[in-house]
Amino acid sequence: MDTDVMIRTAESRTSIARVVISSTIGAVLEWFDFYIFASLSGLILGRLFFQPGDPISEILLGFSTLAVGYFARPIGGIVFGHFGDRIGRKKMLVVTVWLMGASTVLLGLLPTYAVLGGWATALLVLLRLAQGIAVGGEYAGAATLVIENVANSRNRALFSTVANVGASFGFLLSSALLAVLTGMLSEAQLEAWGWRIPFLISALLLIVGAYIRTRIADTPAFLEMQKKEAEDSGAGIAKLPVARLFKSYRRQVFCAITVSLSMIYFHLSLVFVTPYATTYLGLQATTVLWAITVAQVIYIASSLTWAFVCDRIGRRPVLAIGFIGCFLWLFVFFNLLTPDASFGAIILAVGGELVFVGATYGPLSAYLSELFGSNVRYTGMSIGFQGGSAFAGLTALLSFALLGATGSWVAVTMLGAVSTGFGLTGTFLSRETAGRNLPE
Template identity: 40%
Template sequence: MTIAGEAVHTPEKRKEVRRVIFSGYLGSTIEFYDFLLYGSASALVFPTVFFGGLDPFTQVIFSFGTFAAGYLARPIGGVVFGHFGDRVGRKKMLVITMFVMGAASFLIGLVPGSAAIGGWAAVILVALRIAQGVAVGGEWGGAALMALEHAEARKRGFAASFVNAGAPSGALLGSLLLGLFALLPQEQFFAWGWRVPFLLSALLLAIGIWVRTRVSESPVFLAALAQAKQADAATVKEPLPLWSVLRRPKALILTTLGAGAAFAFQVTMATFAQTYAVAAGADRSTVLFGFSLASFLAIFGVVLAGALSDRFGRRPVLVVGCLAWAALTFPFFWMWGSGNAVLITLAFVIGLQLQSLIYGPLGSFISEQFGTGARYTGASLGYQLATLIGGGFTPALLATLFRNAGGEIYTVAIFLIVMGVISAGAVLAIREGRDNDLTAVQH
């Protein structure tokens, strides 16, 4: 494939590109604030609030199970919003997904604990978590494509990386707020303090929707839509976007496997590593603030990785990130279990920087494997299946492996190392997409 010919970017066009990139970054930050805030809460709060009366291990497993429900729902959101995003437009779907996510997160902050309504607390929590999963499942693909399809050809990795930079930004915001309220006396924190960061989603939702309504639709999509209308006039019917993706499944399978380690590493640090550090004697707020600092630095790491992928290609950057994180797995857990605030924070910093090498180019890496007519569906489905395989069940699985090993960490580390190797192999098996023509309806 060759790079598509593109119009000269006038100052007005460049201004619009910057507005689209900022919109994608802000929207992604808000979405992942809501989604990853739940991850930290599921590790540090929900076992006590929603599963009281059970033994500590069962509390953690059940809480991580509700966390997994969001990942199970993400592919559904990717397919549904991807279909309409490929047929109706990227922009409209992004406004809808943001509203659903913000409303679900706000309502999580209002759910009574199990002491008040018993098992219904967990049922309501799971339902709202599923709504979060559906929303974020449709969010990422649209935001990544808006940035990718507005950008100049040689800057696509850099532009799309800002959408993924929203993940550490959201994690930073959520962990920082939760950490501040964790400074309250424990009784007050569990009674009401943890709820405030979720309730603030209403404010973030209003800001995000206002910004999103002010950007233009993807020019690549509009051109494809005009082409599709001409085809309809000639009685040539385009296949459903999902069928276009599934009838040539190689790209879907390899992008799913190639991205899996990014989410396994990310979720491990957002959940299990925090529980592990607290159980080893670290203070809850110390762990949250250490993760917050690492998330802040990861924002820049993600963008830098996207820029590196424009220069060296998507595949080399992803492979280095997968294998380097895998190689340092055992040292990371030694640092998280040390009880030392500096070592715990350093492990989070290094771990998230290496994970950023995978995560930064991921938007362009996945999206460039699919044609315009099915790109929203293909990119969303590949990405969300990767989150399910790599992230959805990882916290509960790691907790089970840890317990079955008698509190030893080696089985957990081996699992994560294998994930890194599998992803590196899948990335090497797929074509380099940096020079693909985004205007092609089919690749």
């Protein structure tokens, strides 16, 4: 091989590795912040930031604030998608890190309801909105950055999932930290000041994440669009990406939203399960959190494995396996989670569900990115994923409402039926994209 070719190949591999690492680490930091709030919503924030009531009401109030963040995510997706398609993927990812980090640190400093009354609740909701807007631009930005750098690779799904399991690492770190805190601190200490520690740690993580993301270049696809724009104002960058998206990609947007409803299962497995197991079943919080941490490792391995598989056999077969498996395992999940469930039973319940969730998540970044052209890709992925996630954000709230109304977990499985029904519809309405060139 020619020496110059070898040098360019080595430089290309180094550049791809840098992009994947930076996207992964950035996602870890942002989603660590996001999931700290999600976990604490079911454990403590309801009684700290709302007028005290019965335990179930406090959980519902905490989850209602969690849901606010999810409804803000499509707004963030539209805003960051627009500017990501207009001025660059990298710049928007730097902004999302700063917005997420700053709002999370402020959450850690926020006075509670006992000090500020209703103002504390209002500020909590406002900061949660900021978190939701930041996360709204994170997923699609990180995925697009990686996908467009590995456009010609046969391992697009695997590379993009390596970056996006950063969300899982973020959740793993948050659940592990909370498990340590609940094990070391008394309930009174945790309620008085211990809950603030994870939020304040974000100050250090923010600096690291922002620095890493400033060290990468934008994608070849975006740079090519800039070049076309400079040569001919009628080509290249879309002036209003969202308008072009809904003019030319309506079916793809529908498929993206419906397949992204797989996040309902993610929330049942990792957000709903903590208060369900601790408040509803009476299991120890530390035991549940450590079990979830172990299950997260299973989930990461599952996502990577299914991503590798879908690069070989296609996105649609793996997505179908995931949606069907998720629904069927729900019945095992709830039968294993009982008031006397052991540590191993909790891991089996949650980890088994997450094996199939990994089959829906592993192909997801590649699947979504391959639906859209480069001049609307950030916007299309953002609206699709965050549109599905906005509905999925209601999962924990609706699940507890159904439990309260019926007294049975069977009603909760209806949410899984909705996810699988819509997910399979979107999967089979879309074309198989594995092995095809990335749309320009």
